[in-house]
Amino acid sequence: VVSWSATDTGVRVDTGDDTYLAERLILTAGAWSVHLLAELGIPLEVRRKPVLWFEADETHRALASPDRMPVFIVDDEHGEFYGIPQHEVPGVKIGMHSGGEAVDPETVNRAVTGDDYEQTIWPFIQRNLHGFTGKVLDTSMCLYTVSPDEDFVIDRHPEHNRVVFATGFSGHGFKFTPVIGEYLASLTGSDDAPVRPDFALSRFALVP
Numbered sequence: 001v002v003s004w005s006a007t008d009t010g011v012r013v014d015t016g017d018d019t020y021l022a023e024r025l026i027l028t029a030g031a032w033s034v035h036l037l038a039e040l041g042i043p044l045e046v047r048r049k050p051v052l053w054f055e056a057d058e059t060h061r062a063l064a065s066p067d068r069m070p071v072f073i074v075d076d077e078h079g080e081f082y083g084i085p086q087h088e089v090p091g092v093k094i095g096m097h098s099g100g101e102a103v104d105p106e107t108v109n110r111a112v113t114g115d116d117y118e119q120t121i122w123p124f125i126q127r128n129l130h131g132f133t134g135k136v137l138d139t140s141m142c143l144y145t146v147s148p149d150e151d152f153v154i155d156r157h158p159e160h161n162r163v164v165f166a167t168g169f170s171g172h173g174f175k176f177t178p179v180i181g182e183y184l185a186s187l188t189g190s191d192d193a194p195v196r197p198d199f200a201l202s203r204f205a206l207v208p
């Protein structure tokens, strides 16, 4: 989607190759909401979140399987870290939930760097876990879209009733996907459907 616009009678979405006309529009652009909904000035911070898959040593490899190792979250003096046992792909997945460099989704460095490994994730493993060789088997770069209170931002567009958006999932939106889908459908299906104040845009003092 390159751009969108709305009138009293409908919405228009431009993809560069095609133009789509519809009655309603739901925008769920994740980190890219900062650009697609820029005119709203939602105070969102996009954070760079490296994720690494670590090799368990031979003695401990069997313990890294899902029937032996739990999914975990650890909150220590350096931040909140999580891990997921070896499942389908080699290695135990480890990432840091808290913190993260503020970035622009268009220009973020998507390569996991030596600093990501040495400054945050590997020291966490050394502090709290054992049985890892230190070898990284795979990496991925994710993005969090963080709102000031870390709650979601789901609302109607203040100037276009036909446009509903959901963003600011702050690193914990995935598990709510079904209920957010239902909520978005309700907001889109009826102009009278109430907006939940917890997720409303009005809770932020927006700068015009």
Ligand SMILES: Cc1cc2nc3c(=O)[nH]c(=O)nc-3n(C[C@H](O)[C@H](O)[C@H](O)COP(=O)(O)OP(=O)(O)OC[C@H]3O[C@@H](n4cnc5c(N)ncnc54)[C@H](O)[C@@H]3O)c2cc1C
Pocket: 001, 002, 028, 029, 030, 031, 032, 033, 036, 049, 051, 095, 142, 143, 144, 166, 167, 168, 169, 170, 171, 172, 173, 174, 175, 176
């Ligand atoms: C490493 C990591 C671990 C996580 N772990 C968990 C977890 O354990 N539990 C949990 O609940 N949540 C977790 N999350 C958070 C969860 O993934 C997000 O909250 C959720 O994906 C946000 O959904 P979204 O639809 O807002 O954005 P996204 O999932 O990012 O989806 C946005 C989509 O819009 C597309 N898009 C953007 N701009 C355009 C455009 N202009 N045109 C067309 N398409 C566009 C993007 O390509 C993307 O597919 C994690 C996130 C990360 C990064």
